[in-house]
Ligand SMILES: Nc1nc2c(ncn2[C@@H]2O[C@H](COP(=O)(O)OP(=O)(O)O)[C@@H](O)[C@H]2O)c(=O)[nH]1
């Protein structure tokens with residue numbers, strides 16, 4: 001999974017990127033025009049606990065790739081230009097984090113001259129909506145031309161779907177907030193539309209603005225929140241300092257500044273929720289591992305996430321929930337006695353925190 005960090009120049013994208021990926025970008029790297037990529041381990045206290053119990057040779061966390069998407073330029077007229085290069089960098093991401101600047105900093109002026117979070121959120125939304133509309137219109141034209149040459153039922157069926165999208169966008173509704181069937185989503189996937197991506201609005205405050213956070217979050221949420229859009233906050237500058245500390249120092253630092261959880265934990269939790277993702281575990285002396293799948297996947301599909309052979313040759317899944325396993329003192333013998341250990345068929349819907357072992361032929 002890939003999450004793109006986007007935002008106007010000097011809003012704190014690279015600051016956030018360095019914080020969550022624990023990388024250090026020097027001034028030459030920061031000035032580069034290519035996107036920065038880094039893969040981070042998804043923090044999971046449950047996996048840590050399982051690893052402590054099994055003491056396996058390998059502990060494998062789920063991973064997410066973060067991209068610091070660059071390429072937004074200040075145009076000659078003063079307004080920000082959403083270049084083709086920028087838009088195509090955004091297309092490949094599964095979800096977007098839109099960093100919106102709330103901090104004041106005289107040395108790096110806001111490109112639009114003032115701090116206004118609602119305006120910045122709207123600027124992005126409008127650009128993405130226009131980009132999607134242009135793409136859909138081109139596609140509709142092409143299909144119509146194709147249909148003049150030859151009848152194609154598949155193409156014909158695509159037109160109402162494209163109309164449905166266009167109508168939503170013309171009402172300024174991003175596509176992520178529109179209901180689509182599984183088939184429709186499948187068709188739309190190939191277009192790499194921008195407004196269909198889950199969106200996390202991340203408000204970047206200075207620590208001195210702590211008192212304003214709740215009020216601003218509420219204001220943005222009132223106008224922008226939807227099922228697939230959420231709003232979070234972070235303190236860019238001090239969280240970058242914090243990410244460079246050792247773990248025990250970090251806990252003290254967080255208490256001192258009243259930070260409840262790190263930006264990484266917040267972003268990953270919200271991204272999982274927006275994307276409808278969850279984790280299950282496989283355990284053993286060899287390896288303890290967290291796997292990420294879509295909510296609602298059945299046991300056979302989850303087995304397929306581990307290995308395509310497991311999907312094809314799936315027989316049954318042995319399942320126990322993490323909570324029950326820990327309650328039973330981390331012992332399979334005890335958990336079997338408790339009745340919480342089950343054998344499930346392929347239709348079983350996997351739950352977040354399941355520990356499973358796949359039986360296959
Ligand atoms: N005062 C303050 N400055 C910040 C904060 N976050 C970022 N900055 C500064 O703003 C400038 C631009 O940040 P950067 O992350 O490079 O922005 P980008 O252009 O979006 O990648 C840097 O000089 C940062 O130190 C913050 O929360 N408070």
Ligand SMILES: [Mg+2]
Nearest residue numbers: 013014015030
């Ligand atoms: Mg940057």
